[in-house]
């Protein structure tokens with residue numbers, strides 16, 4: 001088993017209908033994938049996320065075993 005990180009978009013407030021989730025080896029990669037997803041699926045610019053948003057999203061990243 002390898003330790004990994006995952007993020008499910010539906011865990012985010014207001015995104016309950018979104019089926020997307022990402023899993024990666026590092027938190028850094030998760031942030032990249034989250035940003036990529038937000039841009040493609042939700043038309044958001046991750047560079048506009050303020051510290052509060054980043055802190056909140058950070059709490060949604062889970063440690064998992066794959």
Ligand SMILES: [Zn+2]
Nearest residue numbers: 009018020041
């Ligand atoms: Zn989403």
